[in-house]
Amino acid sequence: MTSTDIRAVYLEELLRVAPDLDADSIGDDDHIQDDLELDSMDVLNLVAALHERLGVDIPEKDYPEIATPGRAVGYLSKAA
Amino acid sequence: MGVFVMPSLGADMEVGKLVEWLVKPGDSVHRGDVVAVVETQKGAIEIEIFQDGVVHDLLADLGRELPVGAPLATVVAEGEAVPETAETTTPEAPAPATEPEPEPAHAEPAATAPASPPPAAPPAADGALRVSPAARQLAAEKGVDLSALKGSGPGGAIVLSDVEDATAGKPAKKTSPMEEMHKAIAAAMTRSKRTIPHFYLTETIDIDDAIGFLDTHNETAPPDERFLLGAVLVRATALAAAKVKELNGHYLDDKGFVPSDMVNPGVAIALRGGGLVAPALMDAGAMSLAETMAGMRDLVTRARAGRLRGSEMTQGTITVxxxxxxxxxxxxxxxxxxxxxxxxIGAPKLRPWVVDGAVVPRRVLTVTVSADHRVSDGRQVARFIAEFARSVQTPEEP
Structure with missing residues (x-):
């Protein structure tokens, strides 16, 4: 899976968790909690969805690694 | 024959827009069935019916904004004879009424009822203006003299758009849903502070053991089975509310306090861009921690997608x-x-804490219970907080 594919999966699941986000306005450095206002339940739902789609187990201590689209692509590419 | 009306989906709702019918004339319906979808300032809400019967007629058009109490459909009992022309402009009290709502007589009748010809406009009683509740509220906010307006609604009733026209001096300017939600929340909160004698008790609780329990559990659990501290807090609220009944129920103007046997904690969920919705986790008092967590995930997911149910909006008995x-x-x-x-509940903080006579760093959380002094006193709230703290500190207990 290329990093472009992973980015697409990440954004798709992010929008599923938070359908009221504007897809076009999400930047690579946007923090999902500080900037995009996801709460802890949304983050958990995102983690569960990424686990399902990519088979990547994201432990709680690694949640900061998926906190922006930019960081998530790097982390998920290594783990997937 | 019964009339199914636009329900009040909370103290902060004035109007709703009917966006989808899930039944048609001739369909059998049962108490609790979802029959329609109404768009409110808090997203689309699935509306349940609270009577058994057969749908006779759908009175309200899709896409129309209707005040609370407006007739939406007529429902007859199985086998009940149907009158030739249905008189639908005087609805019975809405079945799920949890509080007296603004006079339904002022409700805009569903003017487009396909089966009945538009009734001749009844003359307004002795100078009384026919004004929809939403119009009345906006007029009050903007200081508009209602008697100076010409109503464009059924029977010359003044409706919201008339007041908007008057305030804007030009065709109605549509306010954004977010502005409307803020306005609605402001109205409900103003009413709360005006009518409820609030008092507060606060306690700071050591939650180090609870966080330790969650960390251990979550380390080995797949994401689907992980717990959040929020679930522990909602469950602790439900268990405490089951024991201290003076904090769990509704205060109604005509009946006073009506305690609830079931504990349905409303879970406040912040919406993007501001605003709040607090759907109830129904019967949470009977749930394990895993069930509480699953129920909260479901509520948050549906709140984001705009698919909460009417009962979840009205049957909360306490809010977290x-x-x-x-x-x-x-x-x-x-x-x-x-x-x-x-x-x-405040955010967890690391603080110096005394444990077994020594000062150690502990994670603590401060809980503040706001209570209605018409119903409870400090002793009862203190008991609630003690139960809450015990549950939070022993999250593994069934």
Missing amino acids: SSLGETGAEAMSGVIFPPQVALVG
Whole structure:
């Protein structure tokens, strides 16, 4: 899976968790909690969805690694 | 024959827009069935019916904004004879009424009822103006003299757009849903502070053991089975409310306090861009921690997607509002009427704490219970907080 594919999966699941986000306005450095206002339940739902789609187990201590689209692509590419 | 009306989906709702019918004339319906979808300032809500019968007629058109109490459909009992022309402009009290709502007589009748010809406009009684509740409220806010307006609604009733026209001096300017939600929340909170004698009790609780329990559990659990501290807090609220009944129920103007046997904690969920919705986790008092967690995930997911149910909006018996993982350490919240208590929870903080005679760093959390002094006193709220703290500190207990 290329990093472009992973980015697409990440954004798709992010929008599923938070359908009221504007897809076009999400930047690579946007923090999902500080900037995009996801709460802890949304983050958990995102983690569960990424686990399902990519088979990547994201432990709680690694949640900061998926906190922006930019960081998530790097982390998920290594783990997937 | 019964009339199914636009329900009040909370103290902060004035109008709803009917966006989807899930039944048609001739369909059998049963108490609790979802029959329609109504768009409110808090997203689309699935509306349940609270009677058994057969749908006779759908009175309201899709896409119309209707005030609380407006007739939406007529329902006949199985086998009931149907009158030739249905008189639908005087609805019975809405079945799920949890509080007296603004006079249905002022409700805009569903003017487009296909089966009945438009009734001749009844003359307004002795100078009384026919004004929709939403119009009345906006007029009050903007200081508009209603008697100077010409109504464009059925029977010359003044409707919201008339007041908007008058205030804008030009065709109605549509306010954004977010502005409307803020306005609605402001109205409900103003009413709460005006009518409910709030008082507050606060306690800071050591949650180190609870966080330890969650960390251990979550380390080995797949994401689907992980727990959040929020679930522990909602469950602790439910268990405490089951024991201290003076904090769990509704205060109604005509009946006073009506305690609830079931505990349905409203879970405050912040919406993007501001605003709040607090759907109830129904019967949470009977749930394990895993069930509480699953129920909250479901509520948050549906709140985001705009698929909450009417009952979840009206049958909350106490509210839990938590500031989440980061933020201020304490919050004294405003009770959501007709409820009588709100549990405000600050963000967990690392603080010096005395344990077994020694000062050690511990993670602590401050809970502030806002309660209605017409119903409870400090002793009862203190008991609630003691039960809450015990549950939070022993999250593994069934």
